[in-house]
Each structure stands twice: as structure tokens, then as C-alpha cells.
Amino acid sequence: MPYVVTEPCIGVKDKSCITVCPVDCIYEGDDMVYIHPDECIDCGLCEPECPVSAIFVDTDVPEQWHSYIEKNRIEAVKLSGG
Ligand code: SF4
Numbered sequence: 001m002p003y004v005v006t007e008p009c010i011g012v013k014d015k016s017c018i019t020v021c022p023v024d025c026i027y028e029g030d031d032m033v034y035i036h037p038d039e040c041i042d043c044g045l046c047e048p049e050c051p052v053s054a055i056f057v058d059t060d061v062p063e064q065w066h067s068y069i070e071k072n073r074i075e076a077v078k079l080s081g082g
């Protein structure tokens, strides 16, 4: 159950989550950051650090942001190179 970054990150992108992630699985895109679902170890450390509550475990992503689950995978895989 990886964590997922959703819409509120857009335009904020302060990278607090990147600072605390122990496995460096959060990648910076143009507008927001993305979590690589195969690299995330589900530690939950990033979630309380986000000033705009953009981070959710995938099973708790609000309905209107469900598309971000796949978007995190696609963009993080691209940005990580694999
Ligand atoms: S849950 Fe942990 S491993 Fe996953 S992105 Fe957040 S800080 Fe990184």
C-alpha cells in the first residue's frame, strides 16, 4: 500500500516530504512531486510533513483524486528512469 501525492501539492511543492523520506522514492516533477509505488516502503513519515495534506496511503485517497494513484506511478517511473 504505497503512499500517493495528490492535487494540493500542485504549485506548493515545498519538498518537505522529500526531506524526510528514508528511501528517496519521491521524485520532483514540473508542477508537483510523485511517489514511486514500487520503491515506497509505506513508512508514513511523509504524510504528516505535508503542509497542504496532499499525501495519502493509496487506499485512503479521496475519490476526486483517484487518478493520481496511476499518475504517481507513471510520472515517478519516468523521473526515476525505471
Ligand atoms: S511513506 Fe515513507 S517511503 Fe513512502 S514516500 Fe512516504 S516517506 Fe517515502
Ligand code: SF4
Pocket (backbone or CB within 6 Å): 005, 008, 009, 010, 012, 013, 014, 015, 016, 017, 018, 032, 033, 049, 050, 051, 052, 053, 054, 055
Ligand atoms: S510536502 Fe506536500 S506540498 Fe510539499 S512537496 Fe511534498 S506533497 Fe508536495
